[in-house]
Amino acid sequence: MSLIRLDKFLADAGQGTRSEVKIKLKQCRVRVNDEVVKKPEIKINPDTDKVSIDGKELVFEEFQYYMLNKPAGVVSATKDDRDKTVIELIGEDKRRDLFPVGRLDKDTEGLLIITNDGALANSLLAPGKHVDKCYFARIDGRVTEDTVKSFENGLDIGDEKLTAPATLIIEESGEESLVRIIITEGRYHQVKRMFEAVGMKVTYLKRLSMGSLCLDSSLGIGEYRKLTEHELDLLKKSK
Numbered sequence: 577m578s579l580i581r582l583d584k585f586l587a588d589a590g591q592g593t594r595s596e597v598k599i600k601l602k603q604c605r606v607r608v609n610d611e612v613v614k615k616p617e618i619k620i621n622p623d624t625d626k627v628s629i630d631g632k633e634l635v636f637e638e639f640q641y642y643m644l645n646k647p648a649g650v651v652s653a654t655k656d657d658r659d660k661t662v663i664e665l666i667g668e669d670k671r672r673d674l675f676p677v678g679r680l681d682k683d684t685e686g687l688l689i690i691t692n693d694g695a696l697a698n699s700l701l702a703p704g705k706h707v708d709k710c711y712f713a714r715i716d717g718r719v720t721e722d723t724v725k726s727f728e729n730g731l732d733i734g735d736e737k738l739t740a741p742a743t744l745i746i747e748e749s750g751e752e753s754l755v756r757i758i759i760t761e762g763r764y765h766q767v768k769r770m771f772e773a774v775g776m777k778v779t780y781l782k783r784l785s786m787g788s789l790c791l792d793s794s795l796g797i798g799e800y801r802k803l804t805e806h807e808l809d810l811l812k813k814s815k
């Protein structure tokens with residue numbers, strides 16, 4: 577890996593903004609290879625130099641990948657004047673360039689990938705890629721085999737094109753129905769609009785998987801963790 581400035585290394589490692597990092601340097605809290613370093617412009621090699629702050633060694637990760645169980649009430653954005661964002665849910669030592677891969681509606685829960693890897697995000701979201709997304713939904717209305725067929729055939733949700741074939745699995749059918757739905761596109765409010773197109777309303781929506789990557793069922797609502805190497809491989813294979 578090439579040499580990078582110490583202040584950038586520290587900021588990327590989640591140690592604050594460049595100016596916050598400069599203060600920490602002035603306070604003699606940073607060591608490079610066990611020597612106190614105060615100059616922000618010093619160049620280091622993240623592969624070979626050992627950098628620590630307050631005695632804690634920092635490991636350089638060019639890219640970070642988190643799985644978040646998004647709660648309702650937060651927006652899938654990096655900044656928002658009114659609402660809390662999904663990035664604010666990620667705690668200490670986060671890189672400053674994280675963003676969510678795609679969007680879930682404010683009231684949708686479930687699997688959301690948070691990363692700073694723009695290339696991976698672009699390839700997962702590219703319109704031609706058709707990565708499967710599976711959702712659990714509660715529906716106000718009776719979902720029947722006819723509904724399943726309409727979803728399979730594609731629906732007019734007011735866009736230029738019909739929706740691509742979607743798989744609907746009925747778990748319970750009644751005045752309120754419980755379903756799983758697998759879509760391959762990522763249109764705005766897609767699942768809600770598909771049910772509206774057949775005269776029903778989604779009252780609860782949760783994303784369960786994206787490609788081969790499933791939401792960890794032990795993550796509580798609002799909790800997150802780093803992806804394992806295996807999960808990252810699964811995600812990369814989905815693109």
Ligand code: URA
Pocket residue numbers: 679680681682684764765766767768769781
């Ligand atoms: N479809 C929707 O309607 N909302 C979401 O958040 C995701 C898919």
